[in-house]
Amino acid sequence: MTIIDISRDEAEALAWIDTLGPTLLDRTLAWSAVNSGSFNLAGLGHMAELIGGEMDRLGGTVELRDPAPFAYPDARGDLQPVKHGRNLHFRRDAAGAANRVLLVGHMDTVFAADHPFQTPGWIDERTVRGPGVADMKGGIIVMLTAIEALSQTSLADRLGIEVIVNADEEVSSVGSEPLLAEVAGRCTVGLAYEPSATPEGVLAGARKGCANFAAVITGRAAHAGRNPQDGRNAIVAAAELAGRIAGLTGARPDLTANPARIDGGGPENIVPDRAVLRFNVRLANPADQPWLLETLNRLVDEIAVRHDVAIALHGGIQRPPKPMDAHQQRLFDLVRDCGAALDLDIAWRATGGACDGNNLAAHGLAVVDTLGVRGGAIHSDREFLIVDSLVERAKLSALLLMRLARMEQSFSAPRGE
Structure with a gap:
């Protein structure tokens, strides 16, 4: 001293x-x-x-x-000026x-x-x-x-x-x-x-660094009784993406991921065609930032293909570690x-x-x-x-x-x- x-x-x-x-x-x-x-x-x-x-x-x-x-996306996924x-x-x-x-x-x-x-x-x-x-x-x-x-x-x-x-x-x-x-x-x-x-x-x-994201999932609406097979359920895709993101916790030392909110859906008899998943990631090591972005983009691409939906990822790392x-x-x-x-x-x-x-x-x-x-x-x-x-x-x-x-x-x- x-x-x-x-x-x-x-x-x-x-x-x-x-x-x-x-x-x-x-x-x-x-x-x-x-x-x-x-x-x-x-x-x-x-x-x-x-x-x-x-x-x-x-x-x-x-x-x-x-x-x-x-x-930033609103509850419908439409970009709105803030x-x-x-x-x-x-x-x-x-x-x-x-x-x-x-x-x-x-x-x-x-x-x-x-x-x-x-x-x-x-x-x-x-x-x-x-x-x-x-x-x-x-x-x-x-x-x-x-x-x-x-x-x-x-x-x-x-x-x-x-x-x-x-x-x-x-x-x-x-x-x-x-x-x-x-x-x-x-x-x-x-x-x-x-x-x-x-x-x-x-x-x-x-x-720790802080990253906030909003994933906008666009599927296809259909009647839930007559032709559900023609629909592409955005809520289901969002739920799987949320689970995969939660699974990133611990994938790098001191990294945590928190799926925080899903907006979307509507009447029970319609396959939902739009959902917005909002999530937060905290990371301690600056070297993990490229890994995080690459991993998120890969997950988005995989789930978009599996569910035949479009997913647009908004946001980023606002506060680096x-x-x-x-x-x-x-x-x-x-x-x-x-x-x-x-x-x-x-x-x-x-x-x-x-x-x-x-x-x-x-x-x-x-x-x-x-x-x-x-x-x-x-x-x-x-x-x-x-x-x-x-x-x-x-x-x-x-x-x-x-x-x-x-x-x-x-x-x-x-x-x-």
């Missing part, structure tokens, strides 16, 4: 964060009260205004970027800096505009409950506070900063991935602000050292969950992606935030940014010291 020496102006910036507890909490609760479900475009627009207003104070440029177009919100991009250059950091958050939540969970409130004197308080409106506030703290030090002009707050992370970032790729390509380090993996503050280390390699380990070690300087015990563990950190790592960055608040029960109406972690995690990220600013060598380069 490396001992972190905190300079006077760094200490003053960290002390400034200590004074912000009530302000950060009030902002988190106010933002939580704004519904910004992934498909609530008006709510996402409101959140973009609120977050953009905070970004305006950081001394860089702020812009809204349109999402990439995206279409509308996503616009994404915020902040940029502050630092001429001659060895490093440029990409900080990432998401303004969308899993709670739709008509979900009953809409209002934040207190659980006890140290815990609040509310939509997005942990995942990740509190995390965005931690991130922006850390940047503002860095701005108060003499190190501010020694670190390039870019921020993306996207509007579709909870639905796999399909509209914002081109922006993530563009900005990651000119950065050297990635930081993302998902909540910690446990309420105690354990970080997510290695992450993020293994813990030496490049990642170096950044995690730096976070651990910063934590030690703040009397925080930083640990990490592997997880099957995926996030934008997977994408940043796939674009070549070392990434720690759970630098947000401590909390839990995310994606449920029990989602909670441990209030003290707003200040705690803002200080951790601020010190991390200061350490990166002090570096004279690019973090993406081979370690030479």
